[in-house]
Amino acid sequence: MFLLVTLIAILSLGDLWVTLTLLNSLGMEEVNPLAAFIIRHQSPIGLILFKVGSVLACVSIILVVRHRRQGEMAAWIAAGILILLTARWSAYTNEVSNFNSTVTIGEAQRSQLWLTFGHRRHDSAPLP
Numbered sequence: 001m002f003l004l005v006t007l008i009a010i011l012s013l014g015d016l017w018v019t020l021t022l023l024n025s026l027g028m029e030e031v032n033p034l035a036a037f038i039i040r041h042q043s044p045i046g047l048i049l050f051k052v053g054s055v056l057a058c059v060s061i062i063l064v065v066r067h068r069r070q071g072e073m074a075a076w077i078a079a080g081i082l083i084l085l086t087a088r089w090s091a092y093t094n095e096v097s098n099f100n101s102t103v104t105i106g107e108a109q110r111s112q113l114w115l116t117f118g119h120r121r122h123d124s125a126p127l128p
Helices: 002-023 033-041 044-064 070-099 102-109
Strands: none
Touching: 002 044, 002 070, 033 044, 044 070
C-alpha cells in the first residue's frame, strides 16, 4: 500500500511540474474546472497549494482506509488514473514539440480554454 501511495505522490508531483512548465511557457488547456478557475484567478502558488492539498487529502484518505478493500481499490484506481495521465502528458508534450508554426500556436491560444501564467492571451495581443 505504501508503494502505491508513493507512486501516487510522485506521479502527482510530475503532473504539477508539467502543468507549471506549460503554463509558464506556451500554455495549455486544463480539463479540471476547479484547477482552471484557480489558474485564471491565482498565481502559480495558488495552483501549487490546490494540487498539493488535493494529493495530501487523497493520500491521507487512502492511508486511513487502507485496511479495507475499498481503500486498496481506491489506491489502485488513483495510481491507474495517474499512470494514464502521465502517458497523456507524454503524448501531449510530443504534440506540442511538433508545433512548427505560429499559426498552429495562435489557433490553440484562441480557445477560451487555453490558459497561461503571466502571458497575455492571443486574442488580446498579437503573436510576436
